[in-house]
């Protein structure tokens with residue numbers, strides 16, 4: 001048996017479909033975000049600007065997070081020492097969960113090793129504990145939510161992306177006595193659009209469903225205290241389970257859910273993804289908490305973030321580039337072809353020292369391949385203008401399309417009815 005050959009063939013298949021992934025070797029420079037040292041395949045180093053980081057507010061390099069991590073590592077050491085059950089519940093982790101419960105105005109919170117794990121563990125465990133539960137899941141939900149739905153083994157219905165009429169139709173067709181769990185996101189990270197949260201909560205109330213929202217791309221960034229879109233819109237108390245990451249807006253690592261004490265205690269007690277893995281290190285918990293607490297009171301990062309995102313959209317749009325219209329901080333530029341998308345990304349890096357990775361299938365549907373730009377408070381006006389010049393030059397060299405795409409390009413191109421491509425980006 002040629003085991004090696006089987007793996008090589010599997011990877012070759014990806015190469016042929018132009019979706020073989022190459023990672024850029026980057027070394028971020030603390031204090032100079034979004035600048036980083038890039039090393040090419042021959043290890044030649046040079047400085048570049050990152051335009052696609054999910055460290056949306058630069059909190060990964062903020063003095064308060066760095067200090068909290070260094071100080072706690074000095075005092076408590078680096079590892080957690082075990083699972084939560086076996087001596088892994090350190091003081092900084094207890095404080096972190098309190099800080100998160102307070103952020104979302106919930107009775108309790110539970111921290112996991114990542115946002116991915118928190119979605120998989122929470123959705124599957126909650127659904128399994130509800131007898132004969134049926135899950136209603138947005139068509140564009142993240143791979144980790146799809147994984148949670150699958151893992152639960154419960155029946156599922158997929159509603160068309162952000163389509164409350166379709167959700168209502170599905171709910172109306174389900175036996176009123178069955179427990180229901182509606183799973184959706186607030187900000188969808190590839191198109192940068194936002195869910196109709198209030199309408200979904202209305203439907204949940206009408207049909208007696210639980211609501212589960214993934215606020216991964218919103219926590220830290222929206223709401224007066226960084227509680228997310230639900231906080232911004234005054235809807236946090238209408239959502240049963242809020243899920244978030246500590247790795248994007250908060251700039252560190254880890255995932256969590258916040259909910260009432262009964263739900264948190266049940267997930268804590270039943271989810272294998274929580275029980276049988278070593279807890280997050282204390283220093284990391286302290287850094288995450290410092291970031292959350294900082295963003296509860298400081299709105300400066302949010303204000304600047306919004307400003308630079310809008311400026312980027314305006315400047316790129318005025319230059320005739322195909323910016324997908326969004327109401328959030330995410331700026332997708334449609335290329336519409338996997339090979340050209342990769343070529344554009346390569347050219348930006350080689351000729352302009354700008355790093356934006358190509359987003360191809362299966363993260364987004366074929367034909368909607370894109371460059372996904374994420375401006376941060378640290379991207380200066382000058383950097384935005386540099387970006388504009390670089391993109392205009394790449395668009396001309398590769399003769400890329402300039403038509404401004406319609407909104408909802410992604411959902412229109414998808415076929416509804418079943419769990420689709422797990423979106424592997426984010």
Ligand SMILES: *Cc1c(COP(=O)(O)O)cnc(C)c1O
Pocket residue numbers: 114115116117119142144185189214216217245246247254255425426
């Ligand atoms: C990134 C992402 C996650 C996973 O969070 P991690 O902390 O990176 O594991 C979950 N949901 C969405 C929508 C994401 O984009």
